Amino acid sequence: MKYYLLIVVLCFLNLAHTQNCTHSFLGEIKDFHDGTPMSGATIYIETLNSYTTADINGKFTIKNLCEGTLVLRISHVGCEPKRLEIEIDGDTYKEINMEHHIEELHEIMVSGNSAKKLTKTAQESQLNTEIIERFSALNLGDAIKQISGVSSINTGNSIVKPVINGLHSSRISLITNGVLLQDQEWGIEHAPNVDLNTAGSINVIKGASALAYSGDAIGGVIVLKPANISLKDSIYGKTILSGQTNGRGYNIASTLTKSWKKGWFVNGQVSLKRFGDFKAPDYNLTNTGVNAKGLNLSTGFKTFEKGFIINYSYLNSEIGILSAAHIGSINDLVRAINNREPILVKDFSYDINSPRQDVTHQILKTEFYKRFKQFGRIQIQYDFQNNQRLEYDIRRDDNNRAAIDLNLKTHAIKANLKLDANTKAVYHFGIHTRFQNNFANPETGIKRLIPDYDKYDVGVFAISNLKLKENTILDFGLRYDFNRIDAKKWFLESRWEERNYNNDFSDIVIKTENAQVLANPVYNFHNVSVSAGISHKISKRHSVLFNYGLSQRSPNPSELFSDGLHHSAARIELGDLRIKQEISNRFGGTYQIQPSNLSLQVEGFANHIKDFIQIIPFGTEQTIRGAFPVWNYTQTNALLFGVDITANYDLTEQWNINHKSSFLKGRDVEAKTALIDMPAFRTVNVLGYTNKKWLDFNANLESECVFRQNDYPNFNFETLNPTTQEMVLVDISTPPPAYHVMHFRSEITTALSKKTKLNIGLNVSNVFNTSYREYLNRLRYFADDLGRNFMLQLKLNY
Amino acid sequence: MKHLKRLSILAISLILGTSCSNDDDTPTQIIEEEVITTMTITLTPNGGGTPIVMQTRDTDGDGPNAPVVTDPVNLAANTTYSGSIELLNELESPAEDITEEVEEKDDEHQFFFQATNSIATFAYSDMDGDNNPIGLSFTLTTAATGTGTVTVTLIHEPNKDASGVSDGNIANAGGEEDISETFNVVVK
Numbered sequence: 001m002k003y004y005l006l007i008v009v010l011c012f013l014n015l016a017h018t019q020n021c022t023h024s025f026l027g028e029i030k031d032f033h034d035g036t037p038m039s040g041a042t043i044y045i046e047t048l049n050s051y052t053t054a055d056i057n058g059k060f061t062i063k064n065l066c067e068g069t070l071v072l073r074i075s076h077v078g079c080e081p082k083r084l085e086i087e088i089d090g091d092t093y094k095e096i097n098m099e100h101h102i103e104e105l106h107e108i109m110v111s112g113n114s115a116k117k118l119t120k121t122a123q124e125s126q127l128n129t130e131i132i133e134r135f136s137a138l139n140l141g142d143a144i145k146q147i148s149g150v151s152s153i154n155t156g157n158s159i160v161k162p163v164i165n166g167l168h169s170s171r172i173s174l175i176t177n178g179v180l181l182q183d184q185e186w187g188i189e190h191a192p193n194v195d196l197n198t199a200g201s202i203n204v205i206k207g208a209s210a211l212a213y214s215g216d217a218i219g220g221v222i223v224l225k226p227a228n229i230s231l232k233d234s235i236y237g238k239t240i241l242s243g244q245t246n247g248r249g250y251n252i253a254s255t256l257t258k259s260w261k262k263g264w265f266v267n268g269q270v271s272l273k274r275f276g277d278f279k280a281p282d283y284n285l286t287n288t289g290v291n292a293k294g295l296n297l298s299t300g301f302k303t304f305e306k307g308f309i310i311n312y313s314y315l316n317s318e319i320g321i322l323s324a325a326h327i328g329s330i331n332d333l334v335r336a337i338n339n340r341e342p343i344l345v346k347d348f349s350y351d352i353n354s355p356r357q358d359v360t361h362q363i364l365k366t367e368f369y370k371r372f373k374q375f376g377r378i379q380i381q382y383d384f385q386n387n388q389r390l391e392y393d394i395r396r397d398d399n400n401r402a403a404i405d406l407n408l409k410t411h412a413i414k415a416n417l418k419l420d421a422n423t424k425a426v427y428h429f430g431i432h433t434r435f436q437n438n439f440a441n442p443e444t445g446i447k448r449l450i451p452d453y454d455k456y457d458v459g460v461f462a463i464s465n466l467k468l469k470e471n472t473i474l475d476f477g478l479r480y481d482f483n484r485i486d487a488k489k490w491f492l493e494s495r496w497e498e499r500n501y502n503n504d505f506s507d508i509v510i511k512t513e514n515a516q517v518l519a520n521p522v523y524n525f526h527n528v529s530v531s532a533g534i535s536h537k538i539s540k541r542h543s544v545l546f547n548y549g550l551s552q553r554s555p556n557p558s559e560l561f562s563d564g565l566h567h568s569a570a571r572i573e574l575g576d577l578r579i580k581q582e583i584s585n586r587f588g589g590t591y592q593i594q595p596s597n598l599s600l601q602v603e604g605f606a607n608h609i610k611d612f613i614q615i616i617p618f619g620t621e622q623t624i625r626g627a628f629p630v631w632n633y634t635q636t637n638a639l640l641f642g643v644d645i646t647a648n649y650d651l652t653e654q655w656n657i658n659h660k661s662s663f664l665k666g667r668d669v670e671a672k673t674a675l676i677d678m679p680a681f682r683t684v685n686v687l688g689y690t691n692k693k694w695l696d697f698n699a700n701l702e703s704e705c706v707f708r709q710n711d712y713p714n715f716n717f718e719t720l721n722p723t724t725q726e727m728v729l730v731d732i733s734t735p736p737p738a739y740h741v742m743h744f745r746s747e748i749t750t751a752l753s754k755k756t757k758l759n760i761g762l763n764v765s766n767v768f769n770t771s772y773r774e775y776l777n778r779l780r781y782f783a784d785d786l787g788r789n790f791m792l793q794l795k796l797n798y
Numbered sequence: 799m800k801h802l803k804r805l806s807i808l809a810i811s812l813i814l815g816t817s818c819s820n821d822d823d824t825p826t827q828i829i830e831e832e833v834i835t836t837m838t839i840t841l842t843p844n845g846g847g848t849p850i851v852m853q854t855r856d857t858d859g860d861g862p863n864a865p866v867v868t869d870p871v872n873l874a875a876n877t878t879y880s881g882s883i884e885l886l887n888e889l890e891s892p893a894e895d896i897t898e899e900v901e902e903k904d905d906e907h908q909f910f911f912q913a914t915n916s917i918a919t920f921a922y923s924d925m926d927g928d929n930n931p932i933g934l935s936f937t938l939t940t941a942a943t944g945t946g947t948v949t950v951t952l953i954h955e956p957n958k959d960a961s962g963v964s965d966g967n968i969a970n971a972g973g974e975e976d977i978s979e980t981f982n983v984v985v986k
Binding site for chain 1: 823825856864891896899903974
């Protein structure tokens with residue numbers, strides 16, 4: 001208010017003068033965040049071609065100004081220079097706010113491959129645009145395996161689910177473009193519905209330390225962020241084209257952005273992927289084709305102070321499942337395991353037949369944010385997700401009638417407030433609400449895999465980030481989540497009684513009809529998560545961090561409600577209405593060295609999970625198709641611990657060596673056995689050569705070595721062979737032997753014109769066409785993994 | 799800000815348009831359509847006599863209850879029986895005749911018969927359009943007295959051209975088993 005008065009006073013003073021070139025301009029430069037005066041700022045007066053500097057109070061005066069436009073260019077150490085046009089019509093005063101939080105500015109300013117950490121004291125790794133682009137034709141799970149401690153659990157080679165420190169599916173939260181992905185992620189055969197090509201950077205946070213994203217990510221959080229938009233009048237784009245021999249397919253990903261200096265932008269992105277049957281070294285993998293189409297549109301207005309974004313994304317993936325993996329009984333499974341080669345091998349084809357998946361995921365997101373001077377940033381977001389999952393099986397009546405037809409709709413509203421006026425103590429608060437409806441279409445004529453349900457979630461969190469000294473950062477976080485599941489499910493009456501639900505859950509029965517019981521299970525879960533961490537820079541080159549996380553995860557729909565025969569696994573899987581939340585206590589510690597030519601990072605962790613939910617065999621049940629093993633969801637106490645190492649050593653300017661390895665143990669503490677599906681010791685060593693003079697040439701030879709998992713639970717069992725009437729062993733547990741595969745990649749980059757850059761890359765994976773099987777591939781009983789593949793990739797930046 | 803308002807109105811109307819479906823409160827009951835609950839094999843002795851019935855019946859499909867199986871099946875020694883198979887889905891009411899479905903897609907189905915202790919031999923008496931056997935009709939010829947088992951397997955999408963498959967050898971058939979039932983048989 002006082003400034004207005006000042007202006008008014010100055011204006012009156014002005015009245016006394018009639019001559020034109022006697023006006024003064026008084027400027028005051030302040031920090032946007034905390035309002036402190038910015039002394040020493042340089043002011044270049046464009047219209048006068050002269051310089052001045054701000055005094056200790058951030059003030060400066062320019063005298064003897066004529067009426068008209070005054071153009072100033074203000075710069076300060078660590079600030080983005082600011083250009084101002086001021087109308088001089090008498091003596092004038094103006095407060096000028098400068099932004100010195102370059103880090104925050106980068107969120108909107110810098111385009112391309114800047115990778116920024118999202119947390120200060122968590123075990124976090126990033127992948128930049130360059131690495132992501134290399135995996136353009138592959139899956140998210142393939143790309144983030146580049147991070148030590150991250151592996152994947154696969155169904156064939158096109159359904160790839162990330163595993164972080166041994167945990168996956170519901171134990172991982174995936175955030176794409178600010179939206180917590182809700183896509184039936186509990187299913188081990190449900191790959192995350194994200195198009196890798198929409199990401200400009202990927203951050204992987206191990207453990208549940210990132211409470212701003214979710215509270216139940218016991219395994220970790222994966223954050224995909226779109227490439228930043230540059231704030232200038234420009235139109236730019238990128239096209240990636242790749243073709244490969246294995247699968248005889250192509251991948252196209254193209255993006256175009258128009259941006260305006262004022263902050264407006266429009267961005268469009270399309271990607272297409274088409275592959276036919278892939279090939280193992282010795283045979284075709286019949287019916288493993290892929291057909292994926294993605295579209296991403298966004299527009300909005302972005303400046304440092306405020307902005308909004310509207311984004312729509314569409315992704316459809318049609319994935320064929322190896323024909324030989326379609327089995328109907330234990331006898332089929334025994335035959336498949338003992339045969340060592342797929343029972344059905346046909347000539348190459350682009351056809352995708354049953355069994356196959358056809359999944360469409362759509363996201364509509366609107367986001368608004370505003371920064372307040374000397375206060376912080378507030379952000380409000382609404383997003384809607386529609387996930388349509390269709391799975392087709394080989395059926396007697398009609399293969400084109402889906403066997404699984406699930407529609408999941410999710411509405412989410414979240415509000416975040418970040419108080420960062422004081423850089424030494426940053427606070428972050430948020431409230432997340434979500435409503436979800438799952439609808440299982442009865443038209444399938446097949447018992448629902450999971451029932452219809454409504455789910456309500458509310459989460460609130462508070463996080464503080466304290467800078468103790470220059471070298472030490474402390475983090476605390478607290479989060480509370482409420483989850484309510486309201487389901488309606490038909491149970492077979494015989495199953496209802498066999499589970500003893502008729503005694504324990506008689507109060508939730510709605511009705512009994514045609515030997516089926518309709519029940520209405522309702523759950524209210526209250527979950528508390530805590531995170532605490534400290535990072536300390538011991539010296540310029542050495543740093544350590546320690547963190548602790550407590551998190552609780554509510555059971556997912558399959559853990560509660562699964563009920564029936566899982567064909568491709570030849571087992572009956574049963575959820576349990578009695579399952580409670582699991583509680584994880586995780587300790588992590590990291591040691592980092594970064595001298596000039598060597599960088600080393602050693603990350604250790606121990607994760608104790610109370611009431612860990614797992615599915616294990618229980619007995620057998622007889623059906624008209626013979627006996628099936630029954631696998632039950634049960635709870636136990638589990639302990640996971642491990643070490644992940646990443647090292648990089650520059651031998652010379654041109655040659656470098658990169659090493660990654662991860663060791664992990666997962667134990668069932670109660671049963672004193674190993675946990676199932678734990679990744680084996682894996683070590684990746686890369687020898688790299690770079691020469692800037694030869695068109696930015698680089699070449700890398702990679703050796704990937706995976707040991708045999710010797711620590712596994714033995715769930716093998718015997719079954720009667722009806723032909724011989726003898727008992728035969730069904731070896732579903734024994735892990736495949738260790739394997740070693742070599743990969744090669746090389747690329748050059750050349751400028752075609754001032755603004756156009758062409759990058760040509762050649763990738764050869766499995767160079768020696770080695771036959772191998774991976775323990776964490778669900779199709780390992782039926783066929784070998786992929787054979788050699790040549791991929792040529794052209795990348796055009798314009 | 800005007801743009802923002804307009805865009806948000808557009809967005810909200812879009813969302814309201816796309817949501818709010820599937821509001822049926824009680825989920826429709828699903829009676830499984832493709833389950834085979836019952837296989838009834840009728841064996842009529844050539845030259846007359848009382849037909850013998852071999853049956854497996856699982857009234858809760860893939861549920862926990864085990865199928866009820868004829869045990870034992872009593873056959874006369876050195877006798878040839880004409881066999882016919884009827885498949886039902888008794889979860890549906892009235893029961894659905896699956897035999898018809900198998901007949902309609904006879905090239906995608908084949909029964910296999912196997913006996914232990916050489917108590918019986920089998921021969922197909924029906925053919926699909928490609929002159930490959932189906933097995934809905936067959937003959938069973940018993941040997942001398944003895945006990946053993948007879949296993950009847952129905953395979954969906956077998957490779958009927960694979961070696962030995964059309965002669966009734968299951969080893970190379972591939973496909974998936976829709977039925978696999980073993981009967982205890984006494985030949986007197």
